[in-house]
Amino acid sequence: MDHAALAIRLLNAMPNPNSSSPFLSTRCRPSRRPLSLSVRCLQTPNPTPAPAPPPTPGSLLPCSAVAAAAQEAPSANLPRLRLRRLVDEFRSLPEPIDRVKRLLAYGSALRPFPEAARVSSNRVVGCTAQVWITATLDDLGRMRFAADSDSEITKGFCSCLISVLDGALPEEVREVTPEDFGDLDVVGMPGRANSRVNTWHNVLISMQKRTKASIVGGKGRPTR
Amino acid sequence: MMASFCHFPASPPHQSLSKLLSPLRRPRPHPFLPNVLCIFNPNRNRIRAGSQFRRLSLSSSSIALPPEELDSSSLGDLTRPDFPILHQEVNGFNLVYLDNAATSQKPTAVLKALNKYYESYNSNVHRAIHSLSAEATDEYEQARTKVAAFINASKPKEIVFTRNATEAINLVAYSWGLSNLRSGDEILLTIAEHHSAIVPWQLVAQKTGASLKFVGLTKEEVPDIEQLKELLSVKTKIVVIHHVSNVLGSALPIEDVVAWSHSVGAKVLVDACQSIPHMVVDVQKLDPDFLVASSHKMCGPTGVGFLYGKSELLSAMPPFLGGGEMIADVFQDYSTFAEPPSRFEAGTPAIGEAIGLGAAIDYLMGIGMQRIHDYEKELANYLYLSLLAIPNVRIYGPAPSETVHRASLCSFNVENIHPTDIATILDKQHGVAIRSGHHCAQPLHRSLGISASARASLYFYNNKKEIDVFIRALKDTIDFFISFQ
Numbered sequence: 192m193d194h195a196a197l198a199i200r201l202l203n204a205m206p207n208p209n210s211s212s213p214f215l216s217t218r219c220r221p222s223r224r225p226l227s228l229s230v231r232c233l234q235t236p237n238p239t240p241a242p243a244p245p246p247t248p249g250s251l252l253p254c255s256a257v258a259a260a261a262q263e264a265p266s267a268n269l270p271r272l273r274l275r276r277l278v279d280e281f282r283s284l285p286e287p288i289d290r291v292k293r294l295l296a297y298g299s300a301l302r303p304f305p306e307a308a309r310v311s312s313n314r315v316v317g318c319t320a321q322v323w324i325t326a327t328l329d330d331l332g333r334m335r336f337a338a339d340s341d342s343e344i345t346k347g348f349c350s351c352l353i354s355v356l357d358g359a360l361p362e363e364v365r366e367v368t369p370e371d372f373g374d375l376d377v378v379g380m381p382g383r384a385n386s387r388v389n390t391w392h393n394v395l396i397s398m399q400k401r402t403k404a405s406i407v408g409g410k411g412r413p414t415r
Numbered sequence: 416m417m418a419s420f421c422h423f424p425a426s427p428p429h430q431s432l433s434k435l436l437s438p439l440r441r442p443r444p445h446p447f448l449p450n451v452l453c454i455f456n457p458n459r460n461r462i463r464a465g466s467q468f469r470r471l472s473l474s475s476s477s478i479a480l481p482p483e484e485l486d487s488s489s490l491g492d493l494t495r496p497d498f499p500i501l502h503q504e505v506n507g508f509n510l511v512y513l514d515n516a517a518t519s520q521k522p523t524a525v526l527k528a529l530n531k532y533y534e535s536y537n538s539n540v541h542r543a544i545h546s547l548s549a550e551a552t553d554e555y556e557q558a559r560t561k562v563a564a565f566i567n568a569s570k571p572k573e574i575v576f577t578r579n580a581t582e583a584i585n586l587v588a589y590s591w592g593l594s595n596l597r598s599g600d601e602i603l604l605t606i607a608e609h610h611s612a613i614v615p616w617q618l619v620a621q622k623t624g625a626s627l628k629f630v631g632l633t634k635e636e637v638p639d640i641e642q643l644k645e646l647l648s649v650k651t652k653i654v655v656i657h658h659v660s661n662v663l664g665s666a667l668p669i670e671d672v673v674a675w676s677h678s679v680g681a682k683v684l685v686d687a688c689q690s691i692p693h694m695v696v697d698v699q700k701l702d703p704d705f706l707v708a709s710s711h712k713m714c715g716p717t718g719v720g721f722l723y724g725k726s727e728l729l730s731a732m733p734p735f736l737g738g739g740e741m742i743a744d745v746f747q748d749y750s751t752f753a754e755p756p757s758r759f760e761a762g763t764p765a766i767g768e769a770i771g772l773g774a775a776i777d778y779l780m781g782i783g784m785q786r787i788h789d790y791e792k793e794l795a796n797y798l799y800l801s802l803l804a805i806p807n808v809r810i811y812g813p814a815p816s817e818t819v820h821r822a823s824l825c826s827f828n829v830e831n832i833h834p835t836d837i838a839t840i841l842d843k844q845h846g847v848a849i850r851s852g853h854h855c856a857q858p859l860h861r862s863l864g865i866s867a868s869a870r871a872s873l874y875f876y877n878n879k880k881e882i883d884v885f886i887r888a889l890k891d892t893i894d895f896f897i898s899f900q
Binding site: 287291292295319320321340341342343344345 | 506832852853896
């Protein structure tokens with residue numbers, strides 16, 4: 192598969208317009224600013240990229256992430272690619288306050304979460320903030336996530352996680368480990384231990400459990 | 416409320432160092448501690464006027480201050496040098512530790528006691544005949560004696576060392592509760608109890624058929640004592656109640672609660688975790704049947720706490736945990752058990768930690784619990800009024816007044832900003848450590864209509880300057896989130 196085809200694959204792997212994913216393409220939000228990927232996504236990424244622009248509501252991955260993914264082999268694990276770019280993105284911001292602002296920008300990019308979905312069955316257990324997660328398998332057999340929280344920083348974590356995992360295959364979601372996020376130097380990540388203040392860890396585990404439940408529920412692709 | 420607090424409390428009266436060691440602040444002699452006075456302030460005669468630095472000795476610590484600072488030094492300023500952990504930077508800022516209701520910091524005297532134990536005489540207690548064991552046993556039992564003196568228990572054997580207050584409450588619930596509670600009996604608690612005071616009784620109630628009754632809050636956000644009186648009945652077998660709330664900052668009239676409870680034949684278990692570290696607690700005056708506290712909240716190590724129980728009650732209670740130490744004789748199919756407190760101290764105890772708790776008590780008594788309490792009342796008022804002055808901040812619990820004294824803690828929320836977000840930015844951008852969450856008081860939070868709150872809680876080594884730093888940092892944090900919104 193050549194790079195252009197891979198880029199197209201990535202674009203097609205992006206959220207289904209009928210899903211509840213927070214990262215809908217511009218096809219689903221025609222009133223939003225059109226996504227200008229066509230030129231930038233084919234650029235060769237700079238080995239030491241400048242800070243990526245903050246996400247805008249309705250935007251997809253940062254362009255550099257898509258371009259980098261286009262350079263990879265076709266069988267590359269998309270969540271890992273996206274995570275690498277996310278780590279690079281936050282690392283490119285040397286000041287902690289800028290990382291906070293970026294995290295909050297990620298949080299504000301989440302799509303509104305339906306009130307009807309704020310039920311106890313969607314609550315992530317073990318967090319100091321309230322967090323709700325939904326996970327569904329779309330018609331293409333990919334996982335679609337939505338999330339919300341009453342904490343802006345937690346929304347940012349959820350948004351980062353979704354930016355990595357939304358649109359991934361179920362097995363790709365389940366392969367990700369909390370340790371994979373260990374290099375993500377984001378303000379508010381209090382360490383690697385599993386505790387109730389470690390919200391991102393609890394959210395990731397919840398996303399994985401719901402992914403497993405979606406497969407076992409027999410929706411979409413059969414369990415491997 | 417504001418009319419009675421139209422000005423901040425006056426600065427503490429200027430006091431010479433010797434007043435900190437005045438006879439008024441020395442603990443009164445206790446019958447089984449004939450040499451107690453020599454434990455405290457051993458070096459007070461070393462204070463010399465005219466020296467470049469005047470020295471105040473608290474237990475085995477020395478504090479040196481330039482003469483020009485002495486008259487204006489608060490208790491916080493005087494004691495801070497004793498706490499090495501407070502002198503560090505966090506995220507590039509001087510640490511301001513305001514999470515003392517979660518756990519307190521430890522003075523050098525306690526760290527030295529722990530070190531000395533493990534370096535010099537670590538040995539199992541009550542078991543061996545050799546010298547190290549004898550010394551360890553003596554120091555361990557001396558720690559028990561110090562705890563008993565600290566709360567004015569009538570005998571050291573009324574003190575059972577546990578892992579913490581939570582374990583102490585579980586001990587009462589499973590040992591006393593399973594033996595004494597039946598279907599139809601009632602366990603009375605307040606909605607403001609810590610989870611450790613609620614959950615064990617839920618578990619025991621399920622096994623026995625007893626039921627839990629909860630006292631709600633008044634509009635001033637304190638447990639409703641009138642409702643408590645109404646809920647007391649002949650069905651009430653035990654009242655489980657906090658002395659000082661870790662969220663509301665309020666103190667309850669324990670003496671009255673105990674008197675009312677006893678009049679209907681109910682026992683009383685007092686959770687003193689937030690009172691014992693901060694004020695004089697006298698079990699002869701309060702007369703609870705059981706009282707629990709944790710070492711780590713009173714400058715002692717983690718891993719040890721204690722249960723105070725009246726002798727006759729402990730003697731009638733079956734064991735909680737089985738194992739070594741708590742037995743008299745062990746046969747293949749049955750065992751006989753030791754007398755309290757050993758009956759409830761199965762296995763090798765936290766020996767060094769208990770000795771460390773003893774050292775913490777020495778340190779606190781060297782300052783004087785009344786002085787600590789008086790100083791913290793000033794801090795409490797200053798904290799409350801400083802927070803109240805910030806727009807959109809809601810503080811929980813009663814407003815302080817001439818008759819209502821708050822503990823030196825405030826749980827609060829800022830409109831439209833999650834407490835976790837507040838606490839995160841305070842830590843990362845200002846080096847200020849506060850707590851956010853439900854503070855192990857979910858029923859209370861639900862009663863207040865919230866899921867979480869932020870909490871700043873002080874101890875005697877904090878000062879008003881730190882409150883000022885916290886308030887400035889909080890305002891900056893609020894401005895940051897408002898600008899983001």
